[in-house]
Amino acid sequence: MSISKSWLARVSVCVAVAFSPVATIPALADGKHQVAYETRTARTSQATVRIDPNDLQCLAEALYFEARGEGVQGQRAVAEVILNRVDHPRFPRTVCGVVNQRGQFTYNKNARIREKGTFARVQKVAMAALAGAPRTLTNGATYFHARSVSPSWARRFERTARIGAHTFYRSDRRLASN
Template sequence: MMLAAVALGASSVAPAQVAPAGAVPSVGEAVTSVANAPLLRSAVLPTADAVTREAALPAPAPVLDTPAPVHASGSLSEMVGQLRSTEAGSRELECLATAVYFESKSEPLAGQLAVGHVIANRAKSGRFAKSYCGVVFQRGQFSFIHGAALPSVPRSGQQWKTAVAIAKIVDNKLMESNVGKALFFHAKHVSPAWHASMVASIGNHLFFR
């Protein structure tokens, strides 16, 4: 009787199937498994049409910190009126506009344009940093810089919008200034011991080369 019971137990319990370590199910097994789980079929095995459509999608374009060229015409005042904005459009123009704002926001437009051109001249000269931000953050050059961040500016104000317009005019070379290739300027009420040639006097600033 005991032998019969053992035999009966062995025939009613199938032995466990143990796959070797690292074994991967065959393609037929995988398809059979997916077919038995219809809710997961579309996620596991996408259709050929879906794969083709996904492959045809264009790659996303890279995001660049380069503003689109701007256009303006007329006098300096008319150009500023066309290009005033609360947003500079790029980090580099932000640095240039901030320098124009803090160094010359109370100056006539010609004086603000001249300050903007000094920043641009420095970036091209080979004697200073090669970018607007590099020039602005160069140690000991501009008193409005404290630390590694640009100071905050009331962006809704007309003076900031004008500084943004001046920065765009300078960057897009829409109008030259009579300071030429000047690399330095200072207020008329100070007298630094500079051995440089003065090239222009505009508003409250003297410009030197």
């Protein structure tokens, strides 16, 4: 498949996903933030993309807690980092594995989702990312942090982008530390 047809197929999936509703229950009575999803498939003229409900839940929760105050572009950038990690050999091979990796994300995994509208928006971003949206915002970043902090690890990696309130870094090109 040519690059332009592949890109067109991904864009078609993203458009289809953006305009299709997802059934959700934002917070259960037991205080957990488990979300019920319909199993979704996105169809294009080229292919059908099946999205794992567990991956969708983990990615949507991570976006909600890490980037809900960002615009769509900032949320897409955080989703890119998570999916770039899934594809990178030094990180877990699943979205939930990456999101739940000890010490990597700052949100409390037991926190409740309180803003239902915001959560619905990040679900759409998560679904589009999992359906194969192009990852062109962060230039391959596998790390990010809020611009309001300055973590020591940031000096070791190549900065690739600043989007909204976050700065993004690529870990495959370590900088000299003299």
